[in-house]
Amino acid sequence: MNQEECLQLSNQLLKGDFEIPKESDAELLATQLRSVINFHDQIYYVQSNSIITDYEYDQLFAWLKLIESNYPEFITPNSPTQKVANGLNNDFQTVTHLKPMMSLENSYNAEDLADFEKRITDAIATRNTIQYTVEPKYDGSSIALVYENDIFVRAATRGNGNEGDEITQNAKSIKSIPLKANFSQFGIRKIEVRGEVIINSANFELLLNERNELNKSLKLAGKKTLELFKNPRNTAAGALRMKDPKEVAARKLDAIIYNIGYMEDMDGKEFSHPAFQSQYGNMDKLHDLGFKTPEAERGKFETIEAAAAFCLSWENQRASFPIEIDGMVVKVDDILQQTIIGKTTHHPKWAIAYKFKAQQAFSVLLKIDYQVGRTGAITPVAKIDPVQLAGVEISSISLHNEEFITEKNILLGDTVIIERAGDVIPYIAGALFEKRNGTEIKIQFPSTCPSCNHHLVKPIEESIWRCINPNCPAQLEERLIHFGSKNCMEITGLGEEIVRKFVAEKIIQNFTDIFDLDYEKIRKLEGWKDKSVENLKQSISQAKQQPLWRLIAALGIRHVGTNTAKQLEKQVQKLQDLQDWEIEKLTELEDIGPKVAQSIFEFFNDEENIQLLNKLEELGVNLSNISSSLKLSALLEGKTFLFTGTLNKMSRDDAKELVEKHGGKNLSGISANLHFLIAGEKAGGKLTKAQKIPSIQIIDEDTFLNMIKD
Numbered sequence: 001m002n003q004e005e006c007l008q009l010s011n012q013l014l015k016g017d018f019e020i021p022k023e024s025d026a027e028l029l030a031t032q033l034r035s036v037i038n039f040h041d042q043i044y045y046v047q048s049n050s051i052i053t054d055y056e057y058d059q060l061f062a063w064l065k066l067i068e069s070n071y072p073e074f075i076t077p078n079s080p081t082q083k084v085a086n087g088l089n090n091d092f093q094t095v096t097h098l099k100p101m102m103s104l105e106n107s108y109n110a111e112d113l114a115d116f117e118k119r120i121t122d123a124i125a126t127r128n129t130i131q132y133t134v135e136p137k138y139d140g141s142s143i144a145l146v147y148e149n150d151i152f153v154r155a156a157t158r159g160n161g162n163e164g165d166e167i168t169q170n171a172k173s174i175k176s177i178p179l180k181a182n183f184s185q186f187g188i189r190k191i192e193v194r195g196e197v198i199i200n201s202a203n204f205e206l207l208l209n210e211r212n213e214l215n216k217s218l219k220l221a222g223k224k225t226l227e228l229f230k231n232p233r234n235t236a237a238g239a240l241r242m243k244d245p246k247e248v249a250a251r252k253l254d255a256i257i258y259n260i261g262y263m264e265d266m267d268g269k270e271f272s273h274p275a276f277q278s279q280y281g282n283m284d285k286l287h288d289l290g291f292k293t294p295e296a297e298r299g300k301f302e303t304i305e306a307a308a309a310f311c312l313s314w315e316n317q318r319a320s321f322p323i324e325i326d327g328m329v330v331k332v333d334d335i336l337q338q339t340i341i342g343k344t345t346h347h348p349k350w351a352i353a354y355k356f357k358a359q360q361a362f363s364v365l366l367k368i369d370y371q372v373g374r375t376g377a378i379t380p381v382a383k384i385d386p387v388q389l390a391g392v393e394i395s396s397i398s399l400h401n402e403e404f405i406t407e408k409n410i411l412l413g414d415t416v417i418i419e420r421a422g423d424v425i426p427y428i429a430g431a432l433f434e435k436r437n438g439t440e441i442k443i444q445f446p447s448t449c450p451s452c453n454h455h456l457v458k459p460i461e462e463s464i465w466r467c468i469n470p471n472c473p474a475q476l477e478e479r480l481i482h483f484g485s486k487n488c489m490e491i492t493g494l495g496e497e498i499v500r501k502f503v504a505e506k507i508i509q510n511f512t513d514i515f516d517l518d519y520e521k522i523r524k525l526e527g528w529k530d531k532s533v534e535n536l537k538q539s540i541s542q543a544k545q546q547p548l549w550r551l552i553a554a555l556g557i558r559h560v561g562t563n564t565a566k567q568l569e570k571q572v573q574k575l576q577d578l579q580d581w582e583i584e585k586l587t588e589l590e591d592i593g594p595k596v597a598q599s600i601f602e603f604f605n606d607e608e609n610i611q612l613l614n615k616l617e618e619l620g621v622n623l624s625n626i627s628s629s630l631k632l633s634a635l636l637e638g639k640t641f642l643f644t645g646t647l648n649k650m651s652r653d654d655a656k657e658l659v660e661k662h663g664g665k666n667l668s669g670i671s672a673n674l675h676f677l678i679a680g681e682k683a684g685g686k687l688t689k690a691q692k693i694p695s696i697q698i699i700d701e702d703t704f705l706n707m708i709k710d
């Protein structure tokens with residue numbers, strides 16, 4: 001099965017009724033569920049990725065369990081219900097943990113914790129002496145570190161609990177993992193400590209921004225974009241399995257250590273050191289030894305009630321904590337008591353996870369609004385019954401595009417799952433198909449613009465529908481807002497609200513109107529005083545003198561952002577010069593791919609646009625490249641020159657200046673970097689030398705002058 005087939009089968013299964021099937025169907029259904037679950041496990045544990053939501057996965061898993069419990073004869077030994085997923089990656093060496101890394105039993109509320117306490121006291125029958133340590137369950141990737149003779153020698157992922165991937169080199173790039181720790185002072189020769197590798201929210205946001213920027217430029221260059229980071233956990237887990245430790249370092253990982261898995265005395269015998277007999281105290285010691293350990297987010301309590309209250313308080317403040325935590329872990333603090341209480345084959349009996357409620361909410365999709373962007377892009381926005389998610393009320397969420405709606409199979413009236421990870425904007429993870437009652441309606445993407453009624457178009461290979469009416473009022477309004485915005489003309493007095501007001505009052509209808517405002521009319525508007533009118537006047541008059549790149553960016557040419565605008569500014573003396581540029585010439589510029597070039601070309605070959613530029617210039621807006629008015633052309637851009645011998649038509653200095661004015665570079669000697677040697681009369685040694693390098697073109701003065709003749 002490949003990813004696509006798996007997704008297809010999963011979606012088909014997810015549309016099912018999740019009930020106990022007839023015996024004749026049970027075996028096939030169980031087989032299908034097993035194969036997709038195994039596939040999702042593989043993607044999740046090995047590639048640290050997922051193609052369905054956690055919720056959907058749980059649904060599939062629960063259904064398989066239901067079928068198997070009713071038809072035990074169809075259970076197979078390799079069913080995902082029968083094993084812990086094998087999280088091993090073939091690219092890494094497999095190593096055995098010194099002691100198995102067990103998973104934890106889950107609990108969800110104070111009653112569950114009370115049951116947990118009862119089981120413990122039954123086991124040791126001395127309730128009063130039990131203390132509990134509570135620590136966070138970080139949402140990261142588990143790690144086990146081995147130190148031998150005080151030196152960090154090995155790191156491994158959790159893997160399947162018994163064996164993990166050896167990732168020592170990658171772990172060494174994590175700054176919070178000490179390469180040395182003085183365990184020998186306690187007579188400990190070898191020790192395995194355990195913890196979680198995480199990315200904190202601030203660093204995750206940085207990574208997200210970096211990737212967004214990178215993708216933007218890849219997209220503009222017509223290249224394939226990189227996958228976005230989904231959440232801190234996936235990103236951390238993925239980072240640990242990267243091949244280049246330098247890239248791992250760039251992910252800004254942190255390791256928080258909170259547990260001791262195994263220790264050995266100086267004779268190589270396993271033992272339990274008398275100084276390491278309290279879970280809470282062990283964290284203090286690990287901290288003193290140089291490890292990063294949980295700080296305010298841990299506590300030690302005399303009663304399970306106090307421990308439960310601590311869990312609850314963290315559940316309530318998790319959103320403001322800089323590291324994602326999906327629960328707390330309650331442990332019996334005394335290591336000796338832990339040993340007495342013991343373990344099952346799967347998990348220790350002296351510890352339990354207290355899981356936080358998912359960052360998930362459910363609501364009904366009431367209607368879809370279609371918003372028109374400044375480039376005409378139509379974005380469907382879901383209006384939902386207002387719902388609280390992680391302390392924020394949500395009533396509308398972007399559905400991105402038509403494809404997204406089709407892929408998720410979302411219908412109007414559906415109960416949708418809203419999720420959020422970290423501080424990332426909430427998104428719709430899918431619909432609850434089992435809640436459908438037949439009244440849901442297929443979402444019909446409009447064929448005309450909600451603002452101007454012009455028909456919409458969708459270029460092949462794009463997923464966005466667009467209104468292509470150049471006079472579309474909705475687009476116009478967005479373009480005007482963009483024009484005056486901070487990264488464009490930066491007209492401080494002309495913010496979004498004012499633009500909308502002016503458009504509504506028909507005070508502004510296009511870019512040129514901004515520089516030809518009817519201030520008398522504005523003065524009569526509600527809320528406007530002489531002073532505010534004066535301020536607006538002043539900020540608009542200042543905007544006329546902005547550097548040219550700001551105007552280029554403000555024009556809203558498709559795919560042209562501030563970087564491209566700055567690039568273009570360098571090439572011209574006056575903006576209208578770009579009328580003469582062919583697509584080929586544009587693509588020669590750095591960072592300008594065919595798509596961007598096409599768009600620039602089209603803009604400057606539209607007579608209306610040129611008229612607009614001329615009108616702006618008449619109104620006093622700067623259209624000249626003031627900063628490099630010396631520059632004549634970019635004809636020699638990227639090329640290198642050297643003059644030798646006697647020139648007849650110009651001096652050596654004039655010749656060099658011409659090279660620079662046309663964007664070329666002068667070299668001082670013969671090398672493989674040289675493109676052109678201009679040989680005048682009586683050229684000597686340099687000419688001879690250049691003749692030996694085939695890549696150098698040897699030309700005369702006239703040929704050079706022809707090169708810069710436009």
Ligand SMILES: [Zn+2]
Pocket residue numbers: 372449450451452453454467468469472473474475
């Ligand atoms: Zn329109």
